[in-house]
Amino acid sequence: MTSTEIERELRTMxxxxxxxxxxxxxxxxxxxMDRLQGIADEIDLLLDQVVLIGLAELALRVAQIRARIEKKAAEIQDFNTITLAEVKEKLKEILDFSSEDEIAAAEAAPASGPARDVPVIAEPPVADAGGALILTEAHLVALWRRSLFPIDDSRIVVFGLRGCRPVDFGGTDFVAGHEIAMTPVDYLNMNCTIGQWRPGHGIALFPGSTVPFGTVIQQLIPAGGQGVNRMGRGRMKRYRAGWHKRREREAGHWALIQECAITIQRTGNDPLYDDDDPWEAGRIAGDNIHCAFHMGVDGKVADAPFSSAGCQTIAGTVRKGQRSTEAGPxxxxxxxxxxxxxxxxxCEYILLDAEEVRMMIRTHCSGNTVILRFGSEGPLVRQLQVALNAKAGAALAIDGDFGPSTFRALVDFQDANVGIHADDGIVGPMTASLLGIDLPAFDFNGAIGGGAGHAGPTGLGTVPASSVPGATAVAPMMSPGAPLAFGKLTRAKHGQVFNDKVIQIAARLGCDPNHLMAVMAFETGQTFAPDQKNHAGSSAIGLIQFMPNTAAGLGTSSKKLAGMSAIEQLDFVEKHVAMHSRGKPLASVSDVYMTVLLPAAxxxxxxxxLFQKPSKAYEQNRGLDRDGSGTITKAEAAARVADKLVVGMRQHNLG
Incomplete structure (x- = not known):
């Protein structure tokens, strides 16, 4: 056997x-207890030395420990007194079944079967009144169910929240709920949360970071970002307690070691990770969960930074190579x-974005579908794999496990069909529509009541995705406060009243409010300004670029529209769309856009x-002819609005 196999046997023992x-x-x-702990300590010591001693001595020590476990003292030999002949015989026996370790073999992740998944019933959270953000076990159950992650109640699950921090900086006990505060990720301070969840027994939160430190990123940009990374969101299936940095062994510190596939981004052009940075997936990077070696908060303490080139870190300190020196959270x-x-x-490690956590606390993700992402499992993932094989030639195994191969195939599909700025490796309504699959509506109460949190892959209770030209669907009903495309931007500029009014208008018009937001974003260049002038120099103005004659037909004028607030101007947006839809259902983003561009369509x-050569209308809209065919179809005309919708639905814009 190899030293890797001996190491595995030691761990089994x-x-x-x-x-x-x-x-x-x-x-x-x-x-x-003392006897057994003594044997365990001896195994620990041997594991620390496994790469330093020869196979013959290693095999003999394994045999000695096995005998101690079985209390067969007569079989124990002293290596220092063993004869040369016995050493040669033992060495021959080992070499007959051994070979030099290869890195690939040593690093291979152990095979794993289906994950344990049990129903978890959580106490419903107190109704959210828009005040402090209180994260409870119910919200975690719902977040897991919405992403189709299994829940194992037999052990602690570790999770990370990127972009929020626990209000209690010291690290908490396991209780029903804790307050968190949204904090922008700046790559310089520990502005994230690392948590532990005992399903059915509460959650504990700790301040830390889920991103690499900014100086490290900056230094490695010339190398194309190699050596530093930002971990992608999703479910990482196996982290094992062990030494951080394998080469340091007992000279290092005890941590949680990545022993599973993950997804990461590298940046080679700027010190930030964004939509255009490429993805990698697999058992790569070695992104462990370890001590940050600092305890500063908000830069108010001199040692506020953290030590990470991609690892997940928790505030605190430890003296490497010395047991029981851990301090802080x-x-x-x-x-x-x-x-x-x-x-x-x-344990497993689940990494989420703080914004999706905020949405779950504030709105219970009402009006949203489930999503598929790295680590999701089940029949809907099998549907995804079938669709990727059919539409992208992916040749995936249909196993219902959203792993590295499925992630890579999905990102490639998103690159080709949506654009590189939307390749997040997550299946929401937009990507689902392109793939021809329906995502079930998410059910918060069902999730925390011990159910799946959705009606299943049969289509019952689904909200079909209609986020691109050509998709037809009944517009989803959304409640005020639900997240919208570009909702963060408009809430900051015009307040939540604007977003809620868009939702109410869309309900009356029978369209998806996200589609209406995408049209206004496209028409205003994402300014959502009521006095936005036309970039091409025409006399159009406002949220949907009202022409003077259009304004007159609505009983107003361009000057009056420009003097209105955005909230006031929404009344005229509704009036215009209602007038030109003439009671027809607006089942797609292209139909909503046609009420502005060409109502007859x-x-x-x-x-x-819509337009074709030779005509003045075609020449005025030549830029919409994506395939250069001399004709502009409804889908082509709306394609840029659909692109805008993709941008608006990104996590940093959705709100």
């Missing part, structure tokens, strides 16, 4: 001590994974030709 240790602890047998965090019998040996097929 160490794990075999857990059950008798727990039995001895329950019986109050301190002598037996890190000490509380690592305690359940301590290097001793009876502790938890591994509302309800027409996407292949309907």
């Amino acid at each position: 160490q794990n075999s001590l857990e059950a008798p240790f727990l039995k001895a602890r329950a019986a109050g047998d301190q002598d037996e 890190w000490k509380r965090f690592i305690t359940p994974f301590a290097r001793q019998l009876g502790s938890q040996k591994e 509302v309800g027409m097929p996407e292949s309907h030709i």
Whole structure:
């Protein structure tokens, strides 16, 4: 056997001590507990030395420890007194079944079966009144169910929230809920949360970071970003308690080690990670969860930075190579994974964006669908894999496991069909529509009541995705306060009243409010300014670029429209769209846009030709002829609005 196989056997032996240790602890047998812990410590020491000693001595020590576990003292030999002949015989026996380790073999992740998934019933949270953000176990259950992540209630789950921080900086105990505060990620301070969740028993939160430190990013830009990365959101299936930095071993510090596939981005052009940075997926990078070696908050303490080139870090300190020197929040965090019998040996790690957490707390994601992302499991993932095989030639195994291959195929599909600025590797309504699959409506109450949180892949209760030209669907009903495309921007400029009014108008018009937002974003160049002038120099103005004769037909004027607030001007947006839709359903973003561009095309097929050569209208709109065919179809004309919708639905714009 190789040293890797011997290491695996040592870990198996160490794990075999857990059950008798727990039995001895329950019986109050301190002598037996001490004996078993002594053996476990000896295995730890040998694991630390496994790469430093020869295979012959290693094999003999394994045999000695196995005998101690089985209490067969007569079989124990002293390596210092073994004869040369016995050494040669032992060495021959080992070499007959051994070979030099290869990195790929040593780093291979262990095979894993289907994840444990149990129904979890959570106490409904107190109705949100728009005040403090209180994260409860119910919200975590809902977030897991919306992403189709399994929930294992037999052990602690670790999670990261990028862009918010616990109000209690010191690290907390496991309780029903904690207050969090939204904090922008600046790559210089620990503005994220790392949490632990015992399903059914509460959550604990710790300040930390889920991104690399800015100086490291800056230094490695010339190398194309190699050596530093930002982990992607999703579910990482296996982190094991062990030494951070394999080469340091016992000279390092105890942490949680990545032993599974992850997704990452690298940046080679600027010190920020954004939509145009490429994705990688696989068992790569070595992004462990470890101590930040600092405890500063908001830069008010001299050592406010954190030590990371991509690892997830928790505020606190530790003296490397010395046991029991952990301090600060890190000490509380690592305690359940301590290097001793009876502790938890591994966990999953789920990374989420703080904005989706805020949405779940504020609105329960009402009016939204489930989403598919890295780590999702089940029949809907199988549908996704079938669709990617059919539409993108992906040749994926139809196993219902959203892993690295599915992620890479999805990102390639998004690149080709939506654009590089929308390749986030997450299936929401937009991507689902392009793939021809329906995502079920998310059900918060069903999720926290022990159910799946959706009606399943059969289509019952689904909200079909209609976010691109050509998709037809009933407009989803959304409640005031629900997140909108570009909602963060408009809330900052005009207040929540603007967003709520758009939702109410869309309900009366029978259209998706996100489609209406996309049209206004396109017409105003994303300014959403009521006095926005036309960039091409025409006399059009406002949220949907009202022409003077259009304004007159609505009983107003361009001057009056320009003097209105955005909220006031929405009344005329509604009046115009209602007038030109003439009661027809506005089932797609292209239909909403046609009420502005060419009302006669509302309800027409996407292949309907709007303009063609030779004509003045074609020449005025030549830029819309994407394929250069000499004709401009309804779908082509609306394509740029659909592109704008994609941008608006990105996490940093959705709100």
